[in-house]
Amino acid sequence: MKSIFKLSTKAVVVSAALSALTIGSALAQSAPWHNMGRDATPAEVKAWDIDVRPDFKGLPAGAGSVSQGEAVWEVKCASCHGSFGESNEVFTPIIGGTTKDDIKNGRVKGLEEGKSISPQKTTIMKVATVSTIWDYINRAMPWNAPKTLTTNEVYGVTAYLLSLAEVVPADFTLTDKNIAEVQKRMPNRNGMVFYEPLWKANGKGDVKNVACMKDCSVDPKVHSFLPDFARDAHGNIQEQNRVIGPVRGADTTKPAPKGLVGSSAAAPVVVAARTASGGADAKGMLNTNACTACHGLKSKIVGPGFNEISAKYKGRADAETYLEGKIKSGGSGVWGAVPMPAQDQLSAADAKTIAKWIVEGAK
Amino acid sequence: MSKDLSEVIGRVIPAPENFLSPEKLEQARKARRSFMGKALAMGAGVAASAGAATRAMAADGEEAILKLPEHSTGLGQAVAMEDGYGKPSKWETNLRRRQSPGLTRVDQASVSFTPLQGLFGIITPSGLHFERHHQGWWDIDPSKHRLMINGLVKRQRVFTMDDLMRLPSVSRIHFIECGANSATEWGNVAVPTVQYTHGMVSCSEFTGVLLSTLLEMCGYDKKAAKYVLAEGADGSSMTRTIDIERAMDDCIVAWAMNGEMLRPENGYPLRLVVPGIQGVSWVKYLRRIEVGDQKYATKDEAVHYIDHMPDGTHRQYTGIQECKSVITTPSAGQTLLDKGYYNVTGLAWSGRGSIKRVDVSVDGGRNWRTARLEGPIVPKAMTRFNIDWVWDGKPAILQARAVDSTGYVQPKINQLRAVRGTKSVYHQNAIQSWLVSENGEVSNVQVY
Numbered sequence: 001m002k003s004i005f006k007l008s009t010k011a012v013v014v015s016a017a018l019s020a021l022t023i024g025s026a027l028a029q030s031a032p033w034h035n036m037g038r039d040a041t042p043a044e045v046k047a048w049d050i051d052v053r054p055d056f057k058g059l060p061a062g063a064g065s066v067s068q069g070e071a072v073w074e075v076k077c078a079s080c081h082g083s084f085g086e087s088n089e090v091f092t093p094i095i096g097g098t099t100k101d102d103i104k105n106g107r108v109k110g111l112e113e114g115k116s117i118s119p120q121k122t123t124i125m126k127v128a129t130v131s132t133i134w135d136y137i138n139r140a141m142p143w144n145a146p147k148t149l150t151t152n153e154v155y156g157v158t159a160y161l162l163s164l165a166e167v168v169p170a171d172f173t174l175t176d177k178n179i180a181e182v183q184k185r186m187p188n189r190n191g192m193v194f195y196e197p198l199w200k201a202n203g204k205g206d207v208k209n210v211a212c213m214k215d216c217s218v219d220p221k222v223h224s225f226l227p228d229f230a231r232d233a234h235g236n237i238q239e240q241n242r243v244i245g246p247v248r249g250a251d252t253t254k255p256a257p258k259g260l261v262g263s264s265a266a267a268p269v270v271v272a273a274r275t276a277s278g279g280a281d282a283k284g285m286l287n288t289n290a291c292t293a294c295h296g297l298k299s300k301i302v303g304p305g306f307n308e309i310s311a312k313y314k315g316r317a318d319a320e321t322y323l324e325g326k327i328k329s330g331g332s333g334v335w336g337a338v339p340m341p342a343q344d345q346l347s348a349a350d351a352k353t354i355a356k357w358i359v360e361g362a363k
Numbered sequence: 364m365s366k367d368l369s370e371v372i373g374r375v376i377p378a379p380e381n382f383l384s385p386e387k388l389e390q391a392r393k394a395r396r397s398f399m400g401k402a403l404a405m406g407a408g409v410a411a412s413a414g415a416a417t418r419a420m421a422a423d424g425e426e427a428i429l430k431l432p433e434h435s436t437g438l439g440q441a442v443a444m445e446d447g448y449g450k451p452s453k454w455e456t457n458l459r460r461r462q463s464p465g466l467t468r469v470d471q472a473s474v475s476f477t478p479l480q481g482l483f484g485i486i487t488p489s490g491l492h493f494e495r496h497h498q499g500w501w502d503i504d505p506s507k508h509r510l511m512i513n514g515l516v517k518r519q520r521v522f523t524m525d526d527l528m529r530l531p532s533v534s535r536i537h538f539i540e541c542g543a544n545s546a547t548e549w550g551n552v553a554v555p556t557v558q559y560t561h562g563m564v565s566c567s568e569f570t571g572v573l574l575s576t577l578l579e580m581c582g583y584d585k586k587a588a589k590y591v592l593a594e595g596a597d598g599s600s601m602t603r604t605i606d607i608e609r610a611m612d613d614c615i616v617a618w619a620m621n622g623e624m625l626r627p628e629n630g631y632p633l634r635l636v637v638p639g640i641q642g643v644s645w646v647k648y649l650r651r652i653e654v655g656d657q658k659y660a661t662k663d664e665a666v667h668y669i670d671h672m673p674d675g676t677h678r679q680y681t682g683i684q685e686c687k688s689v690i691t692t693p694s695a696g697q698t699l700l701d702k703g704y705y706n707v708t709g710l711a712w713s714g715r716g717s718i719k720r721v722d723v724s725v726d727g728g729r730n731w732r733t734a735r736l737e738g739p740i741v742p743k744a745m746t747r748f749n750i751d752w753v754w755d756g757k758p759a760i761l762q763a764r765a766v767d768s769t770g771y772v773q774p775k776i777n778q779l780r781a782v783r784g785t786k787s788v789y790h791q792n793a794i795q796s797w798l799v800s801e802n803g804e805v806s807n808v809q810v811y
Contacts, residue, residue, distance in 0.1 A: 033530050034580050037522040044521065045513050048651050051592055051602060054660045090468050112675035113784065126669065126677060129660045136662035139600040140498060146598040191676055192669070198681035198790070201609060201639060201715060205685050207782045209772040211722060211731075211764065218728045219777075222760075222798065224551040224809040234464060234555050237696035239457055242481045246705055247697040249457070249480075250804050252555075260756075260803045262700055290499075293469040 052135040056179060059134065063175040064156025066163040072153050073160050075330075076142045079294060079302060079341050085122075085164050090293050090302060094123040095164040098187040103167060106190035124165045128192045130183045134158050144290065144345060231256070282357030285350050289343065297362065304335045306362035313359065323355035324348070451490075457481075460491055463547075463559050471499035474541070476562025479691045479710065484737070485536070485745040487565035489621050494628050495541050495563065495642060497663075498599035503648060505624075505632035508596070510577075510616065514654035517582030524618065524632055530572040533615060535638070536744040538712045540564040540684045542641030542668050545791040548776070552807045556696035560795060560807060561689045564712070566745035569636045571617030574610050578654065583607075589656045593635045596650035602661040603644040604680065605637060607654075613638050613743075616649065638743040639714030640682040641789075643668055673784035684714035686773050687792035688721055688748070688765035699803035702756040707734075708749045713767035718746035720766040725752055727760035727796065727810050728775070734763070742768070759799040760810060777811040 052058040074083065081087045085095035097118030102108045108125045110116040118125070127133060138154045140146045149157070159174035167185045168174065174182065183189065197203030232252040234240075241249030250256070286292050286306075294302040295309075304312075313319040328351045332339030343351070423429070451458075460475035467473040477493040487493075494500070505524045513519040541563035547553035554560055578591075591610045595601040605614065615636040618624060625631040630647030637644045643663050658664075658680065670678040688711035693699055707725075711718045717740050722731040734750035748763070765773045776793035783790075798808040 031580070033576075036530060036580065037520045037526045040511050040513060040519040040521045044511065045519055048511055048594075049513055049653065050600075051594065051653065051659060051661070053655070053657055055657060057657075091472075107675065109675070111671065111677075113673050113786075115675070121671070123666050127666050128679075129665055132660050132662055132665040135602075139602070140598060140662070143498065143598075146498065146600070192665075192679045193672070193676045195670075195678040195681055198670075198678065198683050198685075199606070201612070201683070203683070203715075204769075205771050207774045207779050209764075209774040209778055211720075211766055211772045213722065213731045216729055216731070219811040220727065222808045222810055225798070226552055226555055226807060230555070234461075234559060237556060240461065240478065240480070240556065240558065241457055241697060243454060243457065245692075247693050247699055247805075250696055250698045252696075256800075256804055257802045259801070260701055261698055287470060290469055290471055 050135075050139055052131045052138070054129040054131045056131060056176070059131070059176050059179065060151050061176045062151040062155050063173050064152045064154065064159055065173040066156070066159045066168070066170055068152070069156030069158065069160030069163075072149070072157050075339060076145075076149075076341055077157065079339060080143060085124075085161055087302075092122070093118070093120055094161060096122045097125045098122075098165055100166065102187035103185050106186065106188065108188045108191060111188070111191065124161070124167075124187060126188060126191070128186060128189045130158070130162070130179060130186055133161065134179070142341065144341070144343070228255075282354050285346075285354055289346060289350075291354070294340070303340055306358055310358050310360075310362040319359045320352070320355045323358055324351045327351045327354055451488075458491065460494060461558060463554060472497055474563060476558045477565050478558045479562055479564075479689070480557050480694050480697060482691065483747075485566050485710070485739075485747050486621060487567055489567065489623065489626050489629070492565040492567065492620070492626065492629055493541070493563045496628070497601055498597055500628045501597055501648065502627040503596065503632060508632050508648075508650070510633060510649060511651045512577060512581045512654070513651065514592075515584040515588045515656065516578070516654050517584075518580075520577075520581050522577070527572055527616065527633070528618060530576060532570055532572055534568055534570040534619075535613075535615065535636075536566065536568045536739070536741045537636060537638045538564055538566040538684075538743065538745045539636075539642045539645055540687075540712070540714075542643055542682070542684070542789040545687075545793070545795075546788045548793070548795075548807075548809070549780075549787055549791050550785045552809055555807060557689060557691055557694040557795075558696075560695070563642070564710075564745075566710075566712070567620045568622070569615055569617040570619035571615040571633075571636065574614035574616055574635070574652070575612070577616060577652070578611065581654075583654045587656050588654045590654075590658055592651075592653040592655060592659050592661075593644070593646040593649060594651040594653070595630075595646045596648040600650075601643070601646050601663065602659060603646055604659045604661065604664060605640075605644060609637065609640070637682075639684060641668065641684055644682055668789055670783060670789055671786040673786070681790060683790075684712070685790065685792045686713035686715065686718075686765050686767040686769075686771050687711070688718075688763040688773055689795045690723070690761050690763045690797060693761070693797065693799065693805045695797050695805050695807040697805050699754060699799060699805070701803070702754050705752050705754055706749055707752045707761065708747065709734075709763050710745045711748055711763070711765035712743075712745045713765070713769075713771070714743060715771065716768035717742040717744075718765055719768050719770075721746070721748040722764045722766075723748075723750045723752075724762045724764070725759045728762055728794070731764065754799065756801060758801060760808065761797045761799060761805075762794050764794050775811055776809055 080090040081094055086093050097110045098108055110118060110125060134154060137157055155174045159168060159172055162168045162182065163170050163172060168182060197206060236251065236253050238249035238251040296305045298307045299305045327343055328346060330340040330342040458478040458481040460477065462473060462475050475494040477487055477491050508524055510522045510527065544563035545560055548560055588607045590604050590606055593603050593605060616633060617636045618633055620629060625634055633649045635646045635649050664680060670681050672678060688709060690707055690709035692708050693705060707723060711721045718736065721734045723734050724731045732750060734748035737747040740746050773792060773794055779793045796808050796810050797805050799805050
């Protein structure tokens with residue numbers, strides 16, 4: 001050390017950096033920035049270190065029964081996922097497509113080519129690890145109020161979902177003690193393959209092509225193209241391209257032209273900037289609060305269309321106050337069994353704005 | 364013939380307003396189309412029908428030149444307009460991020476696509492960078508944002524943005540591509556333009572501190588550490604597993620993109636940059652890095668972003684975005700106004716290294732010519748390519764095929780399907796085909 005003190009500052013840094021190449025944490029110890037930041041307190045680590053691994057490292061102790069989970073599900077989850085996890089209205093279905101044999105074999109038969117017994121791939125068909133379900137519900141659900149479930153509620157909701165898939169019986173209570181046993185019944189537990197070449201940067205791909213340059217073998221047939229009726233499915237493409245340059249967007253409001261359009265397509269078509277989604281008006285709030293996920297402006301999706309609500313309460317004197325309350329606290333039974341979750345994130349003023357907008361005709 | 368074409372076509376030769384009768388106009392147009400009436404076209408001129416009013420021109424020249432416009436004769440606007448942050452020209456508003464109708468039900472868990480059809484060079488303007496949110500985006504107060512590093516480290520540490528931005532930084536250009544980019548095309552053609560087929564890729568210059576610097580500072584356990592978990596601070600608290608070799612190689616804990624701080628929809632104030640790996644691993648609103656010894660099987664690596672293979676298994680942790688390219692102009696949804704010369708241009712990228720070569724075919728893959736690569740050519744970044752083409756007016760199928768520094772050749776869609784089937788949603792990097800029809804319209808097709 002004494003000899004280093006005789007060197008210039010620059011030399012110390014260089015010397016430290018060089019030694020870091022061979023001696024592990026020497027850089028961290030010697031770099032002039034190594035003390036930047038501060039130690040995390042145990043409470044801070046506990047608050048944020050919420051991940052649960054497949055070996056259940058990180059899983060907090062707790063318990064939740066299927067019926068406890070069902071109660072939470074009906075209030076906080078069913079509106080998006082369906083009462084039985086079957087919904088594809090808002091999100092892809094969670095439950096369905098697995099069998100008792102799958103539970104026995106640990107492989108979901110329905111994932112094989114042509115063997116599917118459900119219209120869509122469900123979460124339970126794919127997921128191999130029960131820790132994944134627990135971790136995700138705990139960190140990210142409910143969708144509009146993540147991380148608000150208690151540990152026992154997460155156990156309960158997980159148990160409820162697993163009971164719908166018949167992984168656990170209807171009277172089951174899931175706990176940190178028995179979850180490893182439940183893992184052994186996951187329908188697709190043996191369905192995952194780790195394919196290292198597509199994980200490592202220096203791996204070799206699994207699909208091979210050769211860079212033929214001349215008279216290469218091709219199949220001259222056009223195997224797939226967009227049908228004419230889909231011409232404007234993504235709006236007017238002309239309005240999605242620049243108004244100058246070598247090409248123009250095709251005018252998809254009209255049938256394809258018979259011949260070259262020539263410079264006649266040069267007429268500038270610039271679309272006025274779209275009003276930003278969100279904002280202080282009622283429609284903006286519908287968007288930022290994801291109301292339109294369940295309510296169409298003119299149609300029922302999961303819940304009634306805004307036009308239907310408007311029509312139903314037309315002429316009712318306290319309609320605005322009533323709807324303001326319903327928006328804030330949610331409810332069920334008026335329009336069907338699927339409950340609308342409480343919208344705690346909405347301020348009273350915003351709920352009032354939306355209620356007023358509905359009463360005024362939802363236009 | 365092609366030399367004549369490239370000289371004559373693609374230019375508007377204006378005529379005096381009402382100089383030709385509609386019949387004469389049609390005659391001139393026909394003549395020009397047939398390449399027989401060059402003299403007529405040159406002599407009499409062809410007025411663009413829709414643009415006729417604006418292109419009207421006196422016998423001695425074009426009005427756009429002879430009649431000085433307002434912007435040449437008046438006073439322009441002041442500095443620092445638009446609240447001091449400039450916006451694109453009002454004439455450029457067509458090029459914007461767009462959603463694909465019907466793709467998702469909820470805007471907070473959706474995608475907006477980059478308009479690749481109108482972009483130049485390799486840097487994606489930050490306002491056009493594609494978006495993918497899993498639980499909505501936030502504009503987080505940077506003074507309250509924290510990054511925690513815990514797990515198999517000597518010192519579990521917390522960093523403020525002040526701390527991080529004092530550290531030695533790097534600035535590197537990298538592409539970011541969603542693992543589901545081009546997913547709609549696995550089975551068949553589904554969407555009409557390159558914005559929707561390939562618009563979940565962008566390329567930016569990112570600035571931040573290398574993750575390796577932070578892990579060294581925390582004294583990570585070099586023997587036991589096999590993976591890190593990256594976690595976001597948003598509602599979804601997105602979590603992804605990254606292997607330790609990659610974490611110690613070129614990952615950046617980034618706060619800046621294209622010379623300014625990250626945009627909120629791209630993770631302000633902090634996101635992880637994982638060069639070459641699918642975008643979902645580039646965790647936004649990065650709040651925590653945990654060093655561990657096992658993979659984490661988080662939702663987006665156990666339910667989504669897994670490759671459904673024909674035998675019913677799923678490949679898990681397939682994060683590499685393999686070599687890919689696409690022609691951006693001319694591309695589907697665009698119309699070639701006329702025959703003649705076109706500069707065919709596009710983008711190529713590889714998650715395994717740099718782009719070595721891009722070949723272009725105009726006959727559906729039978730014959731190929733090597734395109735010019737524009738610099739800079741940077742590993743795990745987009746590379747712009749250009750090639751000359753004279754369109755003779757006949758149907759043509761345009762394709763680009765990239766080769767990366769490992770020698771990997773971008774596959775055809777049927778080659779990809781032969782190995783991975785058609786049930787997968789992710790990692791579709793096949794050669795894209797654009798059919799140019801005789802009417803000049805370009806459309807999305809699949810050929811083998």
